[in-house]
Amino acid sequence: MVKLFQKELILYVLMGGVTTLVNLSVFYLMDETTVLNVSWSVTIANVCALLFAYVSNKYWVFRSHNKTRQATVIEAMSFVSVRLASLLIDIVVTFGCIHLGMPTLVAKIAANVVVIAVNYVASKWFVFK
Template structure:
């Protein structure tokens, strides 16, 4: 039962993280920022949001000492760089080479990233 609760929590907070990511991306891209810059800024903010929610609500990490939290954050951030690369490369491919709408490309890319981030978080960070 705990396993399903964790997956459900991850899905809920994954959706919220995606909303944060897509909302920030949308506002920035509509404000005239290049989609690559918008993707990068949205990624940084959503990673911060995801770390806090994953640590506290999804994986219920009991590490509260500053040194332990910093270690978790560093691992989280470093491993999320992988998802950033996938996010950015996917956006470039979908927009520049397939001529897909920017927002549709962002949604598709986020679905891929959510699955990868769960696996990385579960197996490597919040064990």
């Protein structure tokens, strides 16, 4: 059980790193090769990263194999809902830490630690159960 948890956690961190690379790569591609403004480039990059994160978490990290289309739709909606909630957590924790006197970058790093933990637990126990 511990070994399975460790493997799952390692895959989660690895896929998170690849998700970040997807986000950055798509942003760079959009920003450098299109006439889209930065807001659109960021949005497209985030959507691509979210899709990659869903697929990689579903199939490789948590090994979820739904039998029905309805179950897959519910799972995907749950995943997006968790990620939207974690965005709010990110904002609240970042501003809270800044309000407590932390430097901005330290506050953002602290918020990311919280968000990563929340996303992992929510994905494991709520989304890909």
